[in-house]
Amino acid sequence: MNQPTNNNPTTNRQVRLVSRPEGIPQAENFAITTEPVPTIGEGEILVHNIFLSVEPAMRGWVSNVANYSEPVAINGVMRSFATGQIVESQHPDFLPDEYVTGLFGWQDYAVVNPEKIIRKVDDNQLPISTSLGVLGLNGMTAYFGLLDVGQPKAGETVVVSTAAGAVGSCVGQIAKIKGCQTVGITGGPTKVELCRDQFQYDRAIDYKSENFEQELADACPQGVDVYFDNTGGKITDAVLSHLNVGARIVICGTASVSNWNPHPLGPRVERQILVNRARMQGVLIFDYADRYQEAVDALTPWINDGLIHYEEDILQGIEQAPDAIAGLYRGENLGKRLIKP
Amino acid sequence: MNQPTNNNPTTNRQVRLVSRPEGIPQAENFAITTEPVPTIGEGEILVHNIFLSVEPAMRGWVSNVANYSEPVAINGVMRSFATGQIVESQHPDFLPDEYVTGLFGWQDYAVVNPEKIIRKVDDNQLPISTSLGVLGLNGMTAYFGLLDVGQPKAGETVVVSTAAGAVGSCVGQIAKIKGCQTVGITGGPTKVELCRDQFQYDRAIDYKSENFEQELADACPQGVDVYFDNTGGKITDAVLSHLNVGARIVICGTASVSNWNPHPLGPRVERQILVNRARMQGVLIFDYADRYQEAVDALTPWINDGLIHYEEDILQGIEQAPDAIAGLYRGENLGKRLIKP
Numbered sequence: 169m170n171q172p173t174n175n176n177p178t179t180n181r182q183v184r185l186v187s188r189p190e191g192i193p194q195a196e197n198f199a200i201t202t203e204p205v206p207t208i209g210e211g212e213i214l215v216h217n218i219f220l221s222v223e224p225a226m227r228g229w230v231s232n233v234a235n236y237s238e239p240v241a242i243n244g245v246m247r248s249f250a251t252g253q254i255v256e257s258q259h260p261d262f263l264p265d266e267y268v269t270g271l272f273g274w275q276d277y278a279v280v281n282p283e284k285i286i287r288k289v290d291d292n293q294l295p296i297s298t299s300l301g302v303l304g305l306n307g308m309t310a311y312f313g314l315l316d317v318g319q320p321k322a323g324e325t326v327v328v329s330t331a332a333g334a335v336g337s338c339v340g341q342i343a344k345i346k347g348c349q350t351v352g353i354t355g356g357p358t359k360v361e362l363c364r365d366q367f368q369y370d371r372a373i374d375y376k377s378e379n380f381e382q383e384l385a386d387a388c389p390q391g392v393d394v395y396f397d398n399t400g401g402k403i404t405d406a407v408l409s410h411l412n413v414g415a416r417i418v419i420c421g422t423a424s425v426s427n428w429n430p431h432p433l434g435p436r437v438e439r440q441i442l443v444n445r446a447r448m449q450g451v452l453i454f455d456y457a458d459r460y461q462e463a464v465d466a467l468t469p470w471i472n473d474g475l476i477h478y479e480e481d482i483l484q485g486i487e488q489a490p491d492a493i494a495g496l497y498r499g500e501n502l503g504k505r506l507i508k509p
Numbered sequence: 510m511n512q513p514t515n516n517n518p519t520t521n522r523q524v525r526l527v528s529r530p531e532g533i534p535q536a537e538n539f540a541i542t543t544e545p546v547p548t549i550g551e552g553e554i555l556v557h558n559i560f561l562s563v564e565p566a567m568r569g570w571v572s573n574v575a576n577y578s579e580p581v582a583i584n585g586v587m588r589s590f591a592t593g594q595i596v597e598s599q600h601p602d603f604l605p606d607e608y609v610t611g612l613f614g615w616q617d618y619a620v621v622n623p624e625k626i627i628r629k630v631d632d633n634q635l636p637i638s639t640s641l642g643v644l645g646l647n648g649m650t651a652y653f654g655l656l657d658v659g660q661p662k663a664g665e666t667v668v669v670s671t672a673a674g675a676v677g678s679c680v681g682q683i684a685k686i687k688g689c690q691t692v693g694i695t696g697g698p699t700k701v702e703l704c705r706d707q708f709q710y711d712r713a714i715d716y717k718s719e720n721f722e723q724e725l726a727d728a729c730p731q732g733v734d735v736y737f738d739n740t741g742g743k744i745t746d747a748v749l750s751h752l753n754v755g756a757r758i759v760i761c762g763t764a765s766v767s768n769w770n771p772h773p774l775g776p777r778v779e780r781q782i783l784v785n786r787a788r789m790q791g792v793l794i795f796d797y798a799d800r801y802q803e804a805v806d807a808l809t810p811w812i813n814d815g816l817i818h819y820e821e822d823i824l825q826g827i828e829q830a831p832d833a834i835a836g837l838y839r840g841e842n843l844g845k846r847l848i849k850p
Contacts, residue, residue, distance in 0.1 A: 400779035419783045436775040438741035442791040450783040
């Protein structure tokens with residue numbers, strides 16, 4: 169483990185949600201406050217966060233619109249995955265100096281019980297930051313979403329939106345490992361190049377291109393068997409017009425739809441689903457909690473063998489947190505966005 | 510078998526598609542022609558049709574829009590399922606006087622090879638007409654669509670659109686047999702009553718009601734676990750707002766959408782699919798060709814035991830055929846529509 173930690177803190181900086189955004193959370197929806205480092209009670213664990221995660225899904229977590237979790241409370245610490253080192257423990261299963269990853273929030277220190285901990289982090293040669301990306305929920309989402317829901321077969325065409333992102337880049341590479349033809353959809357020439365060179369997509373195209381629809385058709389001469397969808401919206405509309413019979417559409421995120429209230433309109437999907445006997449299904453990684461280790465065990469050797477590459481975008485300082493989600497939606501990151509507080 | 514047949518014909522009346530409709534096929538898109546009864550060659554079978562089927566899916570069969578089958582040719586005999594009696598056979602597996610069901614077309618006589626025959630009809634006490642409805646592709650679609658794709662569990666809420674139709678009525682009753690709460694959506698008070706009294710739905714509601722959305726919410730106090738969708742469109746939009754986590758949506762038909770060109774708009778589904786980890790999947794009965802007998806074997810005792818009721822709407826005379834599809838879309842039939850030529 170190559171990360172510095174500070175075991176002699178005096179204060180705990182926390183990023184709190186101070187107002188509820190309409191749509192994408194912006195810097196002004198958050199404030200940074202300071203309080204003393206908390207003390208722990210029976211069965212509790214004090215974790216010093218080393219990396220905080222920034223996720224597109226955070227837009228949903230702070231929204232009042234129906235979701236898979238309770239919205240973050242106003243003036244509450246922003247919900248977040250994080251990886252840190254145990255400073256103090258009153259639980260027999262967790263010892264000081266161990267590294268753990270879990271729902272620790274955007275703060276320097278978290279008092280947690282074991283239910284908040286996803287797993288201990290002990291990934292051999294891999295940097296600890298991977299526990300929040302390619303070996304974190306992003307990589308696990310790619311693994312279960314593609315293999316369990318998408319069920320790609322060798323020779324099939326797999327299309328991925330936000331193909332250069334933390335989830336998408338992993339999806340594309342797992343599909344390649346499984347013998348599929350991979351087509352990445354991303355935004356801008358830098359990410360297109362990253363998709364081709366780093367993430368080994370067979371073809372990568374830019375959704376911002378004037379000729380996007382034609383380029384998509386050219387990239388999928390055999391049609392689309394699996395579409396791993398991180399965007400929804402117009403990109404999805406375009407991909408759905410190329411479905412093969414029996415196609416699987418994995419709905420993992422809706423990054424391109426900036427607001428669900430009022431409910432946006434799009435082309436009706438019923439007929440394409442029917443005619444192609446296609447299957448469209450949502451995936452949420454928390455449903456796979458009892459199988460996380462399976463994904464880590466599968467992904468680790470692929471990473472070590474150079475079959476899966478990953479990129480990280482590490483922001484320095486907790487003061488970067490308030491604008492970090494908005495930045496994701498501006499598309500300014502290359503790879504998994506983290507904050508080193 | 511209680512159906513009269515005429516084995517001494519002199520002419521073969523045929524209903525031909527003479528122009529391609531935009532949307533729902535109307536009477537003027539068809540013409541009735543007459544030719545001599547055909548003769549058969551080696552390996553062929555001459556079938557005298559006793560009942561011709563009328564299906565909502567025929568709209569798709571005559572359309573040039575991408576579909577699961579080649580469009581019926583202009584001036585070709587209208588594609589149709591039918592049940593008839595063998596008049597003459599030059600194939601060792603099929604004998605004169607046997608009853609068979611298959612793709613025989615809207616005509617008095619069909620010359621077919623065994624590939625056009627779905628099965629021999631020998632359903633004990635049940636009328637031969639059931640071979641085109643509750644024991645035909647309608648019942649089979651209900652059986653495989655609900656059980657294979659929808660996978661209902663006892664205690665779950667199953668919602669069915671076109672609940673009084675040939676497929677929908679069977680879906681509701683199979684769901685009831687499986688211990689589900691059943692909610693039927695249909696059009697008009699007569700069909701609502703039919704759903705409640707004849708098809709044993711726990712609740713039935715009228716999509717034409719001013720308070721349809723509220724009535725739907727009241728009918729599904731536990732949310733929706735399985736939606737068997739024969740309509741698409743606004744009915745589907747309303748049902749999707751009540752999905753439970755893990756819900757299954759079986760897309761079987763799009764009867765409420767009168768035209769797919771230009772592509773109609775509706776509320777985007779991505780977020781509901783994602784948040785509920787729902788699965789939306791199309792079903793086409795032809796994919797189950799090697800399992801038809803399984804459905805017939807399961808449905809027959811349920812019908813004989815009074816667990817599945819069915820209605821038929823039998824039009825007398827082949828001259829009723831040209832307007833018969835449009836009539837389905839006008840909602841004028843109660844139960845499976847057939848033509849007795």
